[in-house]
Amino acid sequence: MPAPFDLPFVQRAVVEIALLAVGSGILGTWIVLRGLSFYAHAVGTAAFPGLVLADGIGFSPLLGALATAGLVAVAVTVLANRGRAEYDSVTALVLVGALAAGVILASDVFHSQGSVERLLFGSLLIIDSTDQLVAAVVGVLVLLAGAVLGRRWLAAGFDRDGARALGARSPLPDLVLLALVAASAVAALDAIGALLATALLVVPAATTRLFVDRLPAWQVATVALVLVEGVAGLWISVEANAPPGATIAVVGGGVFGLAALARFARDRRRVGQVATA
Template sequence: MLDDLLAPLQLAFMQRALIGGILAAAICAVAGTWVIVRGLAFLGEALSHGMLPGVAIAGLLGWPPMVGAAASAAVMGAGVSALSRRGRLSGDTAIGLLFAGMLALGVIIVSHSQSFATDLTAILFGDVLAIRMADLVALAGGVIVTVALAAIGHRAFLALSVDDRIAGTLGLAPRWAEAGLIALVAVAVVSAAQAVGTLLVVALLLGPAAAARRRARSVTATMAGAAVIGTASVVVGLLVSWQAGTAAGASIAIVAVGAYPIALILTPRRSRAAAVGPVARLPIPEGTT
């Protein structure tokens, strides 16, 4: 009797999780493609975990967690750009320094408040089955903003991926293009991590895009393929979670990550060589050559 009463409620949770997961997959497909093309995987992970101090401070002040997450992401992005330019550090070194510092600061803040114990787990691992309508609205807004940023910066991002000197020669302001690319990844991470946690965001950011890149011959095709693979990962992960009683977010994440070795096995050798060649082989829009 109790199971019959709970079934509709469980179905509603699964439906919201499915919609939210698909929206997160769309966001991550757009940003994740540029993460793969530009080799910014470490940045995506650092941004997702570096949001902790902002979320903790927002919780202490009674503000929405997304406000704190956005503030932390903005600080991380600005810091990476500043350290790379003025500190003469490599991008990875700048990201690593800020990642360690922000994460340590977040742990210090959290350690002074026992009330964050459960929230911290939700931030890191997420609970896709607990997605609310407000989260779906935020995710839909994230899709719109991410797609808009990618469309506006597409020409500059592509030229930057080929050679930053080309971007400068074409008057595309490579420094601003780099900052815009960091902002794109930050928007994707913040909007998706709020609903599904940082673990699932990193998995959806890297796995589907890397798998799609095995066959795709353009940035746009990679984004489309990543969106399809990400959506499939969400569906399969939720089904596995439902049937096996495993954690939904982790199930989706393992399927998303597993998409890459599957794509590697299924991709013919010739197609593989063509798809993963130098970024310079990517077609540049008319007017950028």
């Protein structure tokens, strides 16, 4: 294997990226399609009070983050369906409450610092088998839920009110989607951090969406792009001694910028061809 991929901890990180790519890539397409990008970013950040509690009391940070993210998903679903509000506005309200609770707990109750900061920003090079197991389980759940509820998610994505009028009134499919996004963000905590989860959940899907129209092809392309960007960012971070999570996020942002420029150039060329025809 080429350096630095001959190192055991780098190999574990590559396996983690591959496992995260399945759930993050597929969910990313639904996030972009349903306009849940802000929620995907917020749900990881809103896990902050759970991380503080776990650090202060002494139980697994993963369990604390998962419990908090689950509560956020339920709260957003209930408020959005009862008040007919948009997900972004409801998510903002829940996020503010969660962050306020986390700040109070961190500063006045537990005085948490180091370990919580690691979970907020990630540390891909020190993940263990538990992180890999969680990522694998989330990936399987995403595949199963997509096969069962994909049509409902698609219908609600194009016309939420119209889908309700046709009989799709149950909030359960949306709750499952939001819960899976929350679980995927939590699965990426140790790898890339709560604050950078959108580098896996949103940016690659937004990039491939510029060139792919059909949902199955979009999902396959996004999974592949998450894997490629993750491995490339990991390699750069090891060679440059930079934080892996932040490096992967920078790589993803750079690829999106280049893809947007390529799409713009292609559209301009097509317009010119039509004008001269």
